[in-house]
Amino acid sequence: MDNILIKTENVTYTYEGEPALRGISLSFKHGEFAAILGHNGSGKSTFAKTLNALNIPGGGKVWVDGLDTSVEENIPKIRASVGMVFQNPDNQIVASIVEDDVAFGCENTGVDPAEIRGRVDDALEAVRMSAFKTHATHQLSGGQKQRVAIAGAIAARPKCIVLDESTAMLDPRGRAEVLEVAHRLNKEMGITIILITHHMREVIDADRVIVFTDGFVLADGTPQEVFVNTEILDEAGLGVPDTVRLCEELGLPLDALNIDDCAEQIIGAVNSGAMSVQSADEAEQPSDAVFDRYVLETTELKHLYSPDTPFETEALRGIDFKLPQGIFAGIIGHTGSGKSTFIQHLNGLLKPSSGRILLNAEDIWGGGKIMPGVRGKVGLVFQYPEYQLFEETCAKDIAFGPRNLKLSEAEIAERVTEAAKFVGLKPDLLDKSPFALSGGEKRRVAIAGVIAMRPDVLILDEPTAGLDPSGSEFILENLREYQLATGCTLVLVTHSMEEIAEYADIIYVFNDGNIEFSGAKETIFARSGRLREIGLDIPEVTQVILKLRELGLPVNPSVYTVKKAAEEIKRYVKC
Numbered sequence: 001m002d003n004i005l006i007k008t009e010n011v012t013y014t015y016e017g018e019p020a021l022r023g024i025s026l027s028f029k030h031g032e033f034a035a036i037l038g039h040n041g042s043g044k045s046t047f048a049k050t051l052n053a054l055n056i057p058g059g060g061k062v063w064v065d066g067l068d069t070s071v072e073e074n075i076p077k078i079r080a081s082v083g084m085v086f087q088n089p090d091n092q093i094v095a096s097i098v099e100d101d102v103a104f105g106c107e108n109t110g111v112d113p114a115e116i117r118g119r120v121d122d123a124l125e126a127v128r129m130s131a132f133k134t135h136a137t138h139q140l141s142g143g144q145k146q147r148v149a150i151a152g153a154i155a156a157r158p159k160c161i162v163l164d165e166s167t168a169m170l171d172p173r174g175r176a177e178v179l180e181v182a183h184r185l186n187k188e189m190g191i192t193i194i195l196i197t198h199h200m201r202e203v204i205d206a207d208r209v210i211v212f213t214d215g216f217v218l219a220d221g222t223p224q225e226v227f228v229n230t231e232i233l234d235e236a237g238l239g240v241p242d243t244v245r246l247c248e249e250l251g252l253p254l255d256a257l258n259i260d261d262c263a264e265q266i267i268g269a270v271n272s273g274a275m276s277v278q279s280a281d282e283a284e285q286p287s288d289a290v291f292d293r294y295v296l297e298t299t300e301l302k303h304l305y306s307p308d309t310p311f312e313t314e315a316l317r318g319i320d321f322k323l324p325q326g327i328f329a330g331i332i333g334h335t336g337s338g339k340s341t342f343i344q345h346l347n348g349l350l351k352p353s354s355g356r357i358l359l360n361a362e363d364i365w366g367g368g369k370i371m372p373g374v375r376g377k378v379g380l381v382f383q384y385p386e387y388q389l390f391e392e393t394c395a396k397d398i399a400f401g402p403r404n405l406k407l408s409e410a411e412i413a414e415r416v417t418e419a420a421k422f423v424g425l426k427p428d429l430l431d432k433s434p435f436a437l438s439g440g441e442k443r444r445v446a447i448a449g450v451i452a453m454r455p456d457v458l459i460l461d462e463p464t465a466g467l468d469p470s471g472s473e474f475i476l477e478n479l480r481e482y483q484l485a486t487g488c489t490l491v492l493v494t495h496s497m498e499e500i501a502e503y504a505d506i507i508y509v510f511n512d513g514n515i516e517f518s519g520a521k522e523t524i525f526a527r528s529g530r531l532r533e534i535g536l537d538i539p540e541v542t543q544v545i546l547k548l549r550e551l552g553l554p555v556n557p558s559v560y561t562v563k564k565a566a567e568e569i570k571r572y573v574k575c
Helices: 043-052 072-081 098-108 113-126 142-155 172-189 223-227 230-235 242-250 261-271 337-343 392-402 408-420 438-450 469-486 497-501 521-525 528-533 542-548 562-572
Strands: 002-014 018-029 033-038 059-064 082-085 160-164 194-196 206-215 216-221 294-305 315-324 328-333 352-359 376-381 459-461 489-493 508-512 515-521
Touching: 002 043, 018 043, 018 059, 018 216, 033 043, 033 172, 043 160, 043 194, 072 082, 082 142, 082 230, 098 113, 098 142, 113 172, 142 160, 142 172, 160 172, 172 194, 194 508, 206 459, 216 223, 223 230, 230 242, 242 261, 242 542, 261 542, 294 528, 315 337, 315 489, 315 515, 328 337, 328 497, 337 489, 376 438, 392 408, 392 438, 392 562, 408 438, 408 469, 408 528, 438 459, 438 469, 459 469, 469 489, 469 497, 469 562, 489 497, 497 521, 508 521, 515 521, 521 528, 528 542, 542 562
Parallel strands: 033 194, 033 206, 082 160, 160 194, 328 489, 328 508, 376 459, 459 489
Antiparallel strands: 002 018, 002 059, 206 216, 294 315, 294 352, 508 515
């Protein structure tokens, strides 16, 4: 017991009579790195908030360093011991200058001003943000903001930091930055880390993985012990790392969690005779398709924020872009690359500083005013769905756009039902307030509200951020079904290389306000070095394939999904 920092015993919690936690008994040791996985609504975040008394259990007990969280006078000490960092860094930054934000918690808990200076400097050094201490917080990238939020938690000198989906909104580089900080704090400072995430790749280096489902603990063990149970995890709406899935496809043991181990296991099977190398025909090399019709085009598109002021920033630097009609397109780029600024130009939410935007070959700003009907033809779903919802019920929110088109009530009702079905929104939710829904459900309502307009072009900015694997797959499969059924053009903006690899016909790579390159996914992912240089990555299975080539297996590098990777490996080895 002496090494136990946090202990929960038969913890229960309900929301409006609905059980969220159903008797959770867990303990966390000093210096442990634990990861918690679970589908949306499994109780992960509710449980996390019981660990520093943001939620007081309806039943059972939580002790932090021996202190009962239900005793009010214990709460200041408990919150000093357990710091929390949430999903959206913009919701946690309260000061305009970095060092002021890091000091905020200390100032509000009565730490001596002379000590605060040292704590702030130490915390910024711990997250490698010392060089930014006098910078404006609004000018930081998402990854930098999240590191500042972690520094704010560190300044309180906690014994534990809970990271609740803290990488969900970040690009690959930002996620790597936050994870590197978390592991370093754990190893060098002995801080207990409890990481809540949907990214399977993020948990493979944890000491322990705990899987939640429907308010229960489904599994608890080392990453190797947990991820071999692929069927159980699939049933729980989760997934496993693609390395595990690839080994499963090849009939190999499922304990190779990282890229190197997976590749070496495959080569080891070849060398041991369990798999034998055989000849294979030369793989057909990919080529980019040629399109003859473009629904959206931009020429020399530029945009300045705060023009003619000391804060002037060039967000778009002369973009030439052509979007073929009727395809599923992907846009990727690091945080701050200009992606969101760019897509807001495509339906006239932002007006270009210079350049042209053509919709079906017609300039949408040709007369100096926005072309009538543009926003009905080009629909946009924002990254944070709660910013897009405002009506009393989900049905009214979905109906808002069609009602503004002056459609009949019968047609409006038909569109609401159709749109809700496409995004998998349960009928019994239509009469509920959108603000009473989970984050994933809100996202579905927001998407349905745009789909109900039946746009020619549907643009979605990070539609799966914060969703569990099954929720993400469900949304994307439904969007692809919608795109194929209606013939609309769909544009997916995402940080997930696996999503882009699975669904996109063509990819546009943004970097520092311009399109660095574009083309079919095979040609894009073949440029792995450049993608990494600009803060992106390539799919996990593509990394395995490249490692296999380094180890002497002459597989085709233009592979980007588990299924294609398994097929390619089987071309060269007899399983």
